[in-house]
Amino acid sequence: MPSPQQNKLLVLFYHQVLKEADPILCDEPDAETFDWQMGVISKYFNVLPLSEAYELMIRGRLPRRAVCVTFDDGYANNIDVAYPILKKWNIPATFFIAVGFLDGGRMWNDTVIESIRRADQEYLDLSKFGLSGYEISDESQRLNVIREILNELKYLSVNERMHKVERIAEFIGKELPDHMMMRSEQVAELHKGGMEIGGHTVNHPILARLSSEEAESEIVSGKNVLYELLGDQVTSFAYPNGVPGKDYTGLHVDIVRRAGFRLAVSTAWGCATNRIDRYQLPRIGSWDRTPERFSLRLLRTYLDRNVLTA
Numbered sequence: 001m002p003s004p005q006q007n008k009l010l011v012l013f014y015h016q017v018l019k020e021a022d023p024i025l026c027d028e029p030d031a032e033t034f035d036w037q038m039g040v041i042s043k044y045f046n047v048l049p050l051s052e053a054y055e056l057m058i059r060g061r062l063p064r065r066a067v068c069v070t071f072d073d074g075y076a077n078n079i080d081v082a083y084p085i086l087k088k089w090n091i092p093a094t095f096f097i098a099v100g101f102l103d104g105g106r107m108w109n110d111t112v113i114e115s116i117r118r119a120d121q122e123y124l125d126l127s128k129f130g131l132s133g134y135e136i137s138d139e140s141q142r143l144n145v146i147r148e149i150l151n152e153l154k155y156l157s158v159n160e161r162m163h164k165v166e167r168i169a170e171f172i173g174k175e176l177p178d179h180m181m182m183r184s185e186q187v188a189e190l191h192k193g194g195m196e197i198g199g200h201t202v203n204h205p206i207l208a209r210l211s212s213e214e215a216e217s218e219i220v221s222g223k224n225v226l227y228e229l230l231g232d233q234v235t236s237f238a239y240p241n242g243v244p245g246k247d248y249t250g251l252h253v254d255i256v257r258r259a260g261f262r263l264a265v266s267t268a269w270g271c272a273t274n275r276i277d278r279y280q281l282p283r284i285g286s287w288d289r290t291p292e293r294f295s296l297r298l299l300r301t302y303l304d305r306n307v308l309t310a
């Protein structure tokens with residue numbers, strides 16, 4: 001009888017690892033936090049590359065307390081800040097890249113965040129964009145306003161969202177950073193360094209909001225761009241935003257399978273087991289800020305009985 005910790009796979013997901021803590025990006029760990037998090041998992045867990053871990057899991061040969069580390073989107077700090085720490089702890093990771101933002105692009109959410117961070121106003125009236133008026137006289141107000149606006153805009157179509165965000169940024173009128181995402185050659189460098197690169201579409205749309213043709217094009221083109229860049233097959237995929245039934249449906253699972261990916265991850269919370277659809281493996285976020293809480297969260301997720309019957 002396998003113990004509850006056997007043949008279960010815990011997949012952690014990150015977006016950014018910041019050089020220094022940033023109150024506006026308070027869900028993203030800084031280098032110091034990420035360093036001890038990787039220290040904890042390399043000491044107490046068995047870290048494996050995602051594809052290899054999945055193959056071991058379906059053969060019932062996963063080591064106990066198996067963990068994978070993944071990153072979504074393709075932020076430049078993945079290579080500048082996270083990669084040296086991963087190398088230090090000898091941890092393989094998978095990077096899911098939205099290829100449309102490589103080489104100087106900026107994701108729509110970052111345009112909102114970086115505009116509001118820099119806004120001179122203490123009161124921001126965005127009513128002409130179908131939003132509200134917001135007090136932004138201190139950092140915590142700015143943080144709440146950013147969250148509210150991102151939630152408000154997230155489910156618009158890609159074009160409408162982009163258009164609206166660009167108009168808001170123009171209205172606030174600040175110069176914005178254009179080096180937040182990796183350059184193509186940096187993605188290739190991660191791959192050469194033994195890291196896995198996975199698909200994450202071209203423009204990071206909410207797939208469920210697209211026609212099936214558009215969704216297929218986003219998924220397949222994203223994969224092809226990475227294949228051209230790396231000269232290697234891309235076998236893992238992460239659904240943008242990743243909430244099952246809301247951000248993607250069975251239709252998109254089929255497209256991902258037909259596109260030749262061998263596994264895919266969502267942002268459903270929990271441990272993966274071989275009884276869970278290989279194209280919808282759950283993951284867990286990692287925002288604990290003390291080693292005790294972080295370790296406890298990982299162990300609790302392993303021991304969660306619900307995961308065993310999922």
Ligand SMILES: [Zn+2]
Nearest residue numbers: 072073240241
């Ligand atoms: Zn993403």
